[in-house]
Amino acid sequence: MRRIAGLVFILLLGYTALAQSIHGRDGTSLPAPPAVEPNPVIDNYFGTKITDNYRWLEDAKSTETRSFIDEQNAYTTRYLKQNHLRNQVQDDLDPLEHTSRWSIPIQRAGNYYFMKRLAGEEQASIYMRHGWTGASNAQHGAISPPKDERLVDPAAFSRDPNTSVRLADVSRDGMFLAYQVRQGGADEATVRIYGLAKKKPLEDELPAGIYYSIVFTPDGKGIYYARNDRKGTLLYLHIIGMRTAADKLIFGREFHGELLGPIDLFRAEITDDAHYLVISIERGVPAKRVDICFRDLTKPGSPFEVLVWGLDSRFATIYARGAWYIRTDYNSPNGRILRADPGIMPEAWKSIVPEGKDVIETFSIVGSKIYVKRLRDVKSETSVYTLDGKSAGAIDYEGIGSASGVSGRPSDRYGFFSFESYIQPPTIYRIDTTTGKRELFAEPKTPFDTAQYELKQVFFKSNDGTQIPMFIAGKKGLPQDGSARLLMTGYGGFNLSETPTWNPAWAWWIQQGGYFAVPNMRGGGEYGESWHEQGMFEKKQNVFDDWFAAARYLIDQKYTSPQHFAITGRSNGGLLMGASIAQHPELFSAVWCGYPLLDMLRYQKFEQGPHWTTEYGSAENEKQFPYLYKYSPYQNVKPRADYPAVMFFTGDSDTRVDPLHARKMTALLQSVSTSGRPVLLHYSLAGGHSAGVSVEQQIQDDADQLAFLWTETGTPAKTKTNRDSAK
Numbered sequence: 154m155r156r157i158a159g160l161v162f163i164l165l166l167g168y169t170a171l172a173q174s175i176h177g178r179d180g181t182s183l184p185a186p187p188a189v190e191p192n193p194v195i196d197n198y199f200g201t202k203i204t205d206n207y208r209w210l211e212d213a214k215s216t217e218t219r220s221f222i223d224e225q226n227a228y229t230t231r232y233l234k235q236n237h238l239r240n241q242v243q244d245d246l247d248p249l250e251h252t253s254r255w256s257i258p259i260q261r262a263g264n265y266y267f268m269k270r271l272a273g274e275e276q277a278s279i280y281m282r283h284g285w286t287g288a289s290n291a292q293h294g295a296i297s298p299p300k301d302e303r304l305v306d307p308a309a310f311s312r313d314p315n316t317s318v319r320l321a322d323v324s325r326d327g328m329f330l331a332y333q334v335r336q337g338g339a340d341e342a343t344v345r346i347y348g349l350a351k352k353k354p355l356e357d358e359l360p361a362g363i364y365y366s367i368v369f370t371p372d373g374k375g376i377y378y379a380r381n382d383r384k385g386t387l388l389y390l391h392i393i394g395m396r397t398a399a400d401k402l403i404f405g406r407e408f409h410g411e412l413l414g415p416i417d418l419f420r421a422e423i424t425d426d427a428h429y430l431v432i433s434i435e436r437g438v439p440a441k442r443v444d445i446c447f448r449d450l451t452k453p454g455s456p457f458e459v460l461v462w463g464l465d466s467r468f469a470t471i472y473a474r475g476a477w478y479i480r481t482d483y484n485s486p487n488g489r490i491l492r493a494d495p496g497i498m499p500e501a502w503k504s505i506v507p508e509g510k511d512v513i514e515t516f517s518i519v520g521s522k523i524y525v526k527r528l529r530d531v532k533s534e535t536s537v538y539t540l541d542g543k544s545a546g547a548i549d550y551e552g553i554g555s556a557s558g559v560s561g562r563p564s565d566r567y568g569f570f571s572f573e574s575y576i577q578p579p580t581i582y583r584i585d586t587t588t589g590k591r592e593l594f595a596e597p598k599t600p601f602d603t604a605q606y607e608l609k610q611v612f613f614k615s616n617d618g619t620q621i622p623m624f625i626a627g628k629k630g631l632p633q634d635g636s637a638r639l640l641m642t643g644y645g646g647f648n649l650s651e652t653p654t655w656n657p658a659w660a661w662w663i664q665q666g667g668y669f670a671v672p673n674m675r676g677g678g679e680y681g682e683s684w685h686e687q688g689m690f691e692k693k694q695n696v697f698d699d700w701f702a703a704a705r706y707l708i709d710q711k712y713t714s715p716q717h718f719a720i721t722g723r724s725n726g727g728l729l730m731g732a733s734i735a736q737h738p739e740l741f742s743a744v745w746c747g748y749p750l751l752d753m754l755r756y757q758k759f760e761q762g763p764h765w766t767t768e769y770g771s772a773e774n775e776k777q778f779p780y781l782y783k784y785s786p787y788q789n790v791k792p793r794a795d796y797p798a799v800m801f802f803t804g805d806s807d808t809r810v811d812p813l814h815a816r817k818m819t820a821l822l823q824s825v826s827t828s829g830r831p832v833l834l835h836y837s838l839a840g841g842h843s844a845g846v847s848v849e850q851q852i853q854d855d856a857d858q859l860a861f862l863w864t865e866t867g868t869p870a871k872t873k874t875n876r877d878s879a880k
């Protein structure tokens with residue numbers, strides 16, 4: 154039946170691609186893509202009947218789907234082997250990717266614990282530095298380089314280079330260290346404990362799962378961990394040395410008269426003074442509401458109390474010097490910081506840092522100072538305040554870029570922060586909260602001369618007149634005559650702000666003489682919750698309109714032209730790529746669509762999709778179905794001849810966005826495109842949504858992406874027309 158249905162579908166469509174050949178912009182030629190037979194399934198959404206020809210590709214384990222993946226991978230491999238640029242891209246990326254990298258350290262018992270990956274290594278290890286310098290004074294008064302002790306090396310216990318570790322927490326007495334072990338890019342990880350006295354792992358191991366927090370008890374004898382499953386999140390206490398079967402449930406599925414559901418995620422932390430266990434409950438992703446409760450750990454068996462509950466706003470708290478400090482957007486879309494009193498409403502809380510015109514991204518309390526990081530037109534600014542809210546200066550940054558929050562605890566004198574941009578690799582500093590002096594902790598030696606490049610910000614109008622900012626990076630003096638290749642990426646969702654961050658792949662692009670651009674569309678958090686709300690639910694089309702307006706601006710200002718225009722995005726950014734393919738393919742020449750959401754009528758049925766109904770809505774809701782149907786890329790692809798070259802990128806290890814989206818969209822687009830441009834599926838068996846693959850695997854993946862995008866934005870090669878090819 155599938156074969157007959159496929160033939161009928163092809164005849165009805167008047168499809169002739171089977172007789173066509175596919176041409177890359179470098180002159181390479183491919184046969185038509187592997188034949189994929191449709192098997193129509195008809196759904197009825199509130200009286201609207203919709204046909205899905207590739208529903209069978211949703212079953213990842215079926216023999217037919219595995220054959221589809223194998224054939225598509227072979228087809229993509231054939232394209233990449235013909236690509237004349239790929240080997241050079243790989244060679245160029247090697248020194249950019251294989252540089253030493255560090256994480257911001259955790260301070261415990263006078264020592265520093267952090268992640269570090271040395272140049273030439275495939276994965277980062279967990280290190281400890283004894284004190285700030287890590288070494289005593291050398292002879293003649295000279296200071297020797299810091300001596301860092303490697304504690305946990307994934308290569309020591311796994312031959313798989315895609316096995317990674319991540320530092321989770323260190324006990325207050327410096328006796329134990331908790332870390333996660335992840336395979337490839339999966340979200341799930343196991344949790345292990347390392348004994349710092351004997352310098353070896355303990356037998357304790359928590360099973361694979363999605364852990365939202367892992368924190369040691371104040372006495373260091375156990376860990377609290379919040380683990381998520383299909384039914385929701387649960388908080389447990391594990392006592393070191395005991396079997397996991399004996400772990401005690403601390404916080405369950407019901408509290409304060411409410412049942413906590415599958416989309417209610419929570420994390421736990423211990424206050425700096427070890428007085429309280431604090432639980433923050435995030436309702437949905439992104440959270441439209443955050444509730445906070447706490448337990449007094451100095452009174453064994455005491456119940457949880459409420460700090461804030463039941464308000465449709467977001468709250469984040471730090472307990473310092475006997476007081477609760479809270480950042481919130483409650484009645485303040487750009488955020489403010491209050492001193493809270495349990496048991497009374499936020500209207501009665503004391504204002505410490507009032508709301509301003511710039512959105513507050515994060516805050517921390519280190520030493521006796523409050524560090525407030527804001528975004529001023531998407532550029533990081535950090536102001537310093539006393540605990541009473543008096544101004545105490547600012548942290549100065551050089552140029553446009555992204556700063557992390559200042560990391561540390563109220564009892565620490567020193568904090569740490571990092572700074573980076575599209576043309577500046579990340580650098581980590583230690584700051585003295587008493588004097589404001591900062592010192593260098595770690596700086597990678599990356600073969601990239603920042604002085605040769607420039608990063609600027611422009612503003613343009615979307616189609617409804619909204620002013621949208623955009624970052625543009627490139628070589629100094631690069632002409633604006635429409636001839637340059639340009640790579641644009643974006644996200645536009647989940648209240649996430651797209652600030653300038655370092656990425657070796659983007660650095661390679663601008664090293665070659667291309668422009669790189671990032672517009673800050675609505676749906677993100679760049680201008681507070683109101684900016685986010687303008688790109689949610691039925692207003693999601695605003696995000697796409699902002700994106701298309703950015704493309705037209707770049708073309709009108711002659712940064713590039715459609716035939717040299719490449720776009721890339723992943724996850725929610727992959728949805729953006731899908732909308733670009735379906736709505737305005739004529740604007741772009743090449744699209745890389747990674748780990749994407751594309752079938753917006755069914756996304757909520759798979760993997761972590763239910764969590765995102767607080768951002769998109771659900772087609773199972775009669776009021777939300779119409780707008781999802783109107784923009785869902787998979788349902789809006791139509792036969793046409795101007796589709797750009799497309800590479801869909803996903804893999805079995807993506808346990809966040811189901812790879813079915815990319816599988817189905819590949820089959821559909823291959824069946825309707827008559828442009829003669831390649832439509833490829835790059836299906837990895839190791840990579841996934843989360844970070845964790847080896848450096849070599851990352852280089853391979855980036856080389857595939859960049860070689861494809863650079864090649865397919867070059868001057869079109871002279872080839873036979875589709876009509877001639879079909880003869």
